[in-house]
Amino acid sequence: MSSNVATRTIRIGSRKSQLALVQTHWVQAELSRHFPDINFEVSTMETQGDKILDVALSKIGDKGLFTQELEDDMLSGDIDFAVHSLKDLPTNLPEGLRLGCVTQREDPADAMVVHEKHKDKQIDTLPEGAVIGTSSLRRLAQLRHHFPHFKFKDIRGNVNTRLRKLDEGEYDAIILAAAGLNRLGMSDRIHQILPPSISLHAVGQGALGIECRSGDDDILSLLKVLEHEPTAQRCYAERAFLRGLEGGCQVPIGVNTTIENDTLTLTGIVASLDGQQLIKDTVTGSPTDAESMGSKLANRLRDQGAQEILDVINAENRA
Numbered sequence: 001m002s003s004n005v006a007t008r009t010i011r012i013g014s015r016k017s018q019l020a021l022v023q024t025h026w027v028q029a030e031l032s033r034h035f036p037d038i039n040f041e042v043s044t045m046e047t048q049g050d051k052i053l054d055v056a057l058s059k060i061g062d063k064g065l066f067t068q069e070l071e072d073d074m075l076s077g078d079i080d081f082a083v084h085s086l087k088d089l090p091t092n093l094p095e096g097l098r099l100g101c102v103t104q105r106e107d108p109a110d111a112m113v114v115h116e117k118h119k120d121k122q123i124d125t126l127p128e129g130a131v132i133g134t135s136s137l138r139r140l141a142q143l144r145h146h147f148p149h150f151k152f153k154d155i156r157g158n159v160n161t162r163l164r165k166l167d168e169g170e171y172d173a174i175i176l177a178a179a180g181l182n183r184l185g186m187s188d189r190i191h192q193i194l195p196p197s198i199s200l201h202a203v204g205q206g207a208l209g210i211e212c213r214s215g216d217d218d219i220l221s222l223l224k225v226l227e228h229e230p231t232a233q234r235c236y237a238e239r240a241f242l243r244g245l246e247g248g249c250q251v252p253i254g255v256n257t258t259i260e261n262d263t264l265t266l267t268g269i270v271a272s273l274d275g276q277q278l279i280k281d282t283v284t285g286s287p288t289d290a291e292s293m294g295s296k297l298a299n300r301l302r303d304q305g306a307q308e309i310l311d312v313i314n315a316e317n318r319a
């Protein structure tokens with residue numbers, strides 16, 4: 001550890017939402033435990049994605065929707081690194097910034113939370129016409145494929161707002177990341193974890209990604225203590241897959257990864273918004289080849305027609 005780090009205050013940037021703060025405070029506590037002589041300060045800000053709540057995410061455009069303000073502050077030196085939900089961090093970062101570390105993943109699966117009148121039901125026994133709240137195109141497309149008899153309705157706002165809208169009867173069920181609910185201490189609201197056969201999760205879901213300045217070796221060496229290698233390898237494969245399809249954070253693209261017996265398995269899906277077309281394939285390889293496996297899977301799905309599906313959606317999002 002070089003001496004200038006040990007004598008200065010390190011500023012951590014975070015969004016202001018309750019979930020973002022839980023995550024950032026965890027990072028702050030872990031670093032303080034490893035480096036008791038360094039002072040870690042949290043500085044919070046709102047991003048575009050926090051401010052615009054009345055427009056579907058897919059229509060706002062996704063170039064760093066939840067990250068750009070933090071990135072500007074990193075580049076200007078106001079903060080030293082930023083803590084993100086990895087799934088909100090674009091796969092291509094601004095010049096001068098990099099992914100500094102990936103933390104151990106929570107459950108990456110999607111979870112269903114139901115209105116209390118449905119507490120004896122599972123997703124496959126909800127009634128015809130049930131109103132499902134989600135603003136994720138990925139969840140929408142996959143659920144429509146399996147359950148064409150549901151109605152889907154956009155839902156925005158933080159986790160608490162969404163749960164309130166569900167409880168007030170606006171929806172029969174909503175789909176959220178299990179990881180977010182678990183981190184907020186609301187695991188008891190999870191009614192059903194959706195298996196990969198129903199919903200493949202988003203790229204990077206359940207992991208935190210810490211972004212920092214590219215050449216900042218002092219910060220990079222601090223962040224190393226939080227890196228979880230198997231999670232990082234899985235997420236690098238997932239991100240290379242998304243990058244290979246030029247997908248942003250609002251595309252109907254899902255993944256599933258495992259590492260067993262030193263073999264990385266990456267499954268990816270691209271779905272049309274009407275749920276009619278699902279293109280899915282799997283690659284396996286060494287965890288050390290994570291990135292090339294991601295590109296390989298992207299090329300395979302492209303050969304099977306994924307690009308045509310994505311072109312239609314990107315054109316609609318721009319309209």
Ligand code: DPM
Nearest residue numbers: 085087134135136138176177179180202205206249
């Ligand atoms: C991204 C998506 C959503 C968030 C799109 C997707 C969900 C939007 C919605 C890229 N970011 O998942 O297909 O459901 O309307 C977000 C959540 C978390 C990080 C909340 C959630 C917590 C979980 C995590 C919003 N970003 O997905 O329920 O840390 O992975």
